[in-house]
Amino acid sequence: MSQFLPVCKIDDIPDPGKAVFEVDDRFIVVFRLDGEWHALDDCCTHDGGPLGEGDIEGFQIICPRHGARFDIRTGRAMTMPAVRATPYHQVKVEGDDVLVKLSEE
Amino acid sequence: MSTTTEAGFTQEAFEAFLAERREPDWLRRRRLEAWRRFEELPIPRGGEEWRRTDLRAFRLQRFGLPLLPPAEAATPEGLLAEGVPLAGRAVSFDSLSLHEELDPHFARRGVLFGSLDDLVFEHGDLLRPHLLARAVDPHYDKFAALHAACWQGGTLVYVPRGVAVGRPLYTLSTLSSGGVDLGHTLIVLEEDAEATVVGETASSDSEGGGLHCGAIEILLAPGARLRYVNLQNWGNGVWHFAHQKARLDRDASLQWTIGALGGRLAKVNQHVALVGEGAHAQVNGVMFTEGRQHLAYHTLQHHETPRGTSDLLYKGALQDRSHLVWRGMIKVDPDAQKTDAYQRNDNLMLSEQARADSIPGLEIEADDVRCSHGATAGRVDEEQIFYAQSRGLTRKEAVRMIVSGFFQQVFDRIAIDSVREVLGRAIGRRVREYQET
Numbered sequence: 001m002s003q004f005l006p007v008c009k010i011d012d013i014p015d016p017g018k019a020v021f022e023v024d025d026r027f028i029v030v031f032r033l034d035g036e037w038h039a040l041d042d043c044c045t046h047d048g049g050p051l052g053e054g055d056i057e058g059f060q061i062i063c064p065r066h067g068a069r070f071d072i073r074t075g076r077a078m079t080m081p082a083v084r085a086t087p088y089h090q091v092k093v094e095g096d097d098v099l100v101k102l103s104e105e
Numbered sequence: 106m107s108t109t110t111e112a113g114f115t116q117e118a119f120e121a122f123l124a125e126r127r128e129p130d131w132l133r134r135r136r137l138e139a140w141r142r143f144e145e146l147p148i149p150r151g152g153e154e155w156r157r158t159d160l161r162a163f164r165l166q167r168f169g170l171p172l173l174p175p176a177e178a179a180t181p182e183g184l185l186a187e188g189v190p191l192a193g194r195a196v197s198f199d200s201l202s203l204h205e206e207l208d209p210h211f212a213r214r215g216v217l218f219g220s221l222d223d224l225v226f227e228h229g230d231l232l233r234p235h236l237l238a239r240a241v242d243p244h245y246d247k248f249a250a251l252h253a254a255c256w257q258g259g260t261l262v263y264v265p266r267g268v269a270v271g272r273p274l275y276t277l278s279t280l281s282s283g284g285v286d287l288g289h290t291l292i293v294l295e296e297d298a299e300a301t302v303v304g305e306t307a308s309s310d311s312e313g314g315g316l317h318c319g320a321i322e323i324l325l326a327p328g329a330r331l332r333y334v335n336l337q338n339w340g341n342g343v344w345h346f347a348h349q350k351a352r353l354d355r356d357a358s359l360q361w362t363i364g365a366l367g368g369r370l371a372k373v374n375q376h377v378a379l380v381g382e383g384a385h386a387q388v389n390g391v392m393f394t395e396g397r398q399h400l401a402y403h404t405l406q407h408h409e410t411p412r413g414t415s416d417l418l419y420k421g422a423l424q425d426r427s428h429l430v431w432r433g434m435i436k437v438d439p440d441a442q443k444t445d446a447y448q449r450n451d452n453l454m455l456s457e458q459a460r461a462d463s464i465p466g467l468e469i470e471a472d473d474v475r476c477s478h479g480a481t482a483g484r485v486d487e488e489q490i491f492y493a494q495s496r497g498l499t500r501k502e503a504v505r506m507i508v509s510g511f512f513q514q515v516f517d518r519i520a521i522d523s524v525r526e527v528l529g530r531a532i533g534r535r536v537r538e539y540q541e542t
Contacts, residue, residue: 027159047157105426105458
């Protein structure tokens with residue numbers, strides 16, 4: 001079963017901001033927005049694009065390849081050309097540490 | 106048990122490797138040139154060729170040159186040669202030759218078969234025009250350059266003019282957990298020669314890691330006929346990078362079947378060049394992926410001269426969250442009139458999360474040709490499962506039967522019985538419960 005794993009310190013990511021980490025052979029993007037922490041697979045479900053290199057607009061991340069948007073708080077696909085959600089991972093902060101629990105998806 | 110490796114592909118390790126090899130000057134110079142290219146080039150990322158294949162998790166420095174021969178290698182068993190009368194057999198472990206034999210009948214007729222390491226020393230002048238000179242481009246990318254600089258072990262098949270090797274020549278390349286294989290396969294058939302070569306790979310640990318950075322070169326002189334089967338069956342943690350190219354001269358004929366079952370990530374460039382009139386190539390691919398495997402095949406059927414025919418059929422079944430990429434191109438040069446070329450890729454999706462990318466392409470500069478392509482992706486039909494269950498099969502048996510039927514079209518094209526049976530069994534074992542969501 002997956003458990004929470006430390007990925008960075010809170011000061012490593014500004015607010016608003018994001019960073020990509022390798023966790024257990026997977027690449028994930030950790031977001032810090034308005035004091036909230038979220039994490040998604042660093043992979044657009046349309047064409048495999050690197051979401052971590054995209055722009056943030058509100059609570060949406062925009063894939064740099066074809067402009068698909070995903071809800072940072074759930075992973076849901078919001079616009080074409082993506083139609084499927086990208087996996088969402090739980091994030092928690094303990095002291096200065098940011099920890100992520102990988103989804104089983 | 107594993108061989109000793111030097112940490113990282115460093116300049117010192119490369120120099121030590123060169124120093125201990127007894128190789129002709131021309132080969133040494135080629136290695137040095139490729140090493141310079143290897144050092145210049147970055148690990149590929151992005152661009153059309155790599156955009157679907159993410160190498161961020163790949164750490165080249167975790168691997169290094171295998172330097173010492175294995176003491177007591179417990180090599181994994183191969184699958185394809187069981188019960189097949191062979192003309193020759195060669196086995197390697199982490200690139201290093203362990204065993205080789207060739208029927209003396211064929212040796213007397215001038216056939217060469219065995220470790221390329223030894224044969225390049227004994228037959229340097231014969232191999233110089235062929236080795237990494239006419240087929241695979243050693244400077245194509247970082248992996249091609251690394252291979253050209255550091256290849257070791259591997260296999261040579263050389264069949265002189267007019268000689269037919271009636272039974273298969275068999276090679277097994279094996280890898281320790283975390284080991285490195287840099288084997289090079291060179292197959293040269295002179296005019297009107299004929300051979301069947303069956304090669305496969307295996308890891309000592311089916312879940313083990315490792316690195317294969319290899320190349321296959323096939324050079325067919327006019328009228329030569331080759332049947333070649335190549336099964337990639339590494340452990341599920343192995344990184345597999347390969348450049349594979351065949352050159353077919355006038356009226357030469359090639360049937361090339363690849364199977365891909367193992368590997369954590371595979372990136373293979375398979376290229377068939379028809380450089381002589383009337384050459385014929387048939388390319389078959391059978392892939393089964395599971396877990397988080399990522400296999401990427403980039404194929405090119407390049408018609409350079411008139412009246413060539415090529416026919417490619419790749420079939421893949423995908424389970425779990427695996428990812429299969431096929432990007433195929435038929436390229437027809439202006440002079441290659443009367444070309445007849447076809448390419449097809451079918452994928453059977455066995456889970457919701459699996460992903461298949463099929464990208465066929467045509468680049469045609471002649472105006473009197475027949476070229477076409479097709480690609481499909483689909484799920485297992487619930488109606489078919491229901492029907493099979495109504496005849497007394499379990500759901501799992503039904504799915505296995507449907508998967509087997511899916512591959513039948515490509516199995517029918519494989520002339521070697523043992524290969525058909527082994528591939529069918531290996532795939533059947535991997536199929537798990539299919540649940541439509």
